[in-house]
Amino acid sequence: MRRPLVAGNWKMNKTAAQAVALVNELMPGLKGISDVERVVCPPFTSLPSVHDLLKNTEIGLGAQNMHFKASGAYTGEVSPEMVKEFCQYVILGHSERRQYFAETDATVNEKVKAALAMGLTPIVCVGETEKEYDAGETKAVVTRQILAGFAGIAAADAEKIVVAYEPIWAIGTGKAATAEGANAVLKDSIRPAMSQLWGEAAAQSIRILYGGSVSAANAAEYFKQPDIDGALVGGASLKPADFVTIVTAAKK
Ligand code: 13P
Numbered sequence: 001m002r003r004p005l006v007a008g009n010w011k012m013n014k015t016a017a018q019a020v021a022l023v024n025e026l027m028p029g030l031k032g033i034s035d036v037e038r039v040v041c042p043p044f045t046s047l048p049s050v051h052d053l054l055k056n057t058e059i060g061l062g063a064q065n066m067h068f069k070a071s072g073a074y075t076g077e078v079s080p081e082m083v084k085e086f087c088q089y090v091i092l093g094h095s096e097r098r099q100y101f102a103e104t105d106a107t108v109n110e111k112v113k114a115a116l117a118m119g120l121t122p123i124v125c126v127g128e129t130e131k132e133y134d135a136g137e138t139k140a141v142v143t144r145q146i147l148a149g150f151a152g153i154a155a156a157d158a159e160k161i162v163v164a165y166e167p168i169w170a171i172g173t174g175k176a177a178t179a180e181g182a183n184a185v186l187k188d189s190i191r192p193a194m195s196q197l198w199g200e201a202a203a204q205s206i207r208i209l210y211g212g213s214v215s216a217a218n219a220a221e222y223f224k225q226p227d228i229d230g231a232l233v234g235g236a237s238l239k240p241a242d243f244v245t246i247v248t249a250a251k252k
Pocket of ligand 1: 009094166170171172173174211212213214232233234235236
C-alpha cells in the first residue's frame with residue numbers, strides 16, 4: 001500500500017514573515033486529514049521559522065534543492081546536513097533547476113545519494129519538454145532520467161524515494177496533463193524503468209506523484225488513477241484553501 005503524499009512547492013515565493021502567515025492559515029485545514037502525508041516546501045530562508053511552527057504537527061517540511069557535498073567552498077549552496085536540521089524531505093532535479101541552473105541527471109544522482117545518506121526523503125522530479133512530448137519521446141526521456149538519476153542506488157534505499165512526474169509543458173501553464181495520460185506515463189514508462197533498476201516489487205512500492213497545473217478543481221481526477229500516489233503542487237500550494245482541498249482529495 002502506497003501512502004498518498006501531497007507536497008507544496010512554493011518555489012521562489014514568500015518572505016519568512018509571509019511564509020509563517022501562510023502556514024498559520026494552512027494548519028487548521030490540514031489538521032484533521034489522516035492517511036495523507038502532506039508537506040510544504042518553502043524557500044530556504046523560511047525553513048527555520050516554519051520548522052518551529054510545524055513542530056508537533058503532522059505536516060512535513062521540505063527544501064526545494066540542496067548541494068550533494070557535505071561542506072566546503074561552494075558559495076551560495078546549502079548542504080544535506082543543513083537541510084536535515086529542519087526538513088524531512090527535499091525536492092531534487094526540478095525541471096526549473098535543470099533548465100536554469102544546469103542540473104543534469106548526473107548531479108541529480110549525486111544529490112539523491114546524499115539525501116538518502118542523510119535520512120532525507122528525496123522527491124525527485126522527471127518529465128519531458130513540450131518539444132519532446134510532441135516528438136513522442138516521453139518514454140525515452142523519463143526512462144533516461146530514472147536510470148541515470150538513480151544509478152548505483154540499492155533497492156533497499158530506493159523504497160524511500162518519491163518520484164514526481166512533471167511534464168514541463170504542464171508546469172505553471174494551466175495546461176495540465178490528462179489524468180489518464182499522466183497515469184499511462186507512470187505505469188508504462190516510470191515504473192518499468194524502476195523495475196529494471198530494482199525489480200518489480202520495489203517499483204510497485206515506490207510512490208509517484210503527478211505535478212503540473214494541479215488545482216483544487218482537477219486534483220481528484222489524478223488521485224483516482226491507480227498509479228498516481230499524490231501530487232507536487234506549485235501555484236495552488238500558495239492558496240491555503242486550494243491546498244487543503246487538494247490534500248483532502250488525496251485520501252484513499
Ligand atoms: P504548478 O502547479 O504551478 O504548475 O507547478 C508545478 C510544479 O512545478 C511543482 O513542482
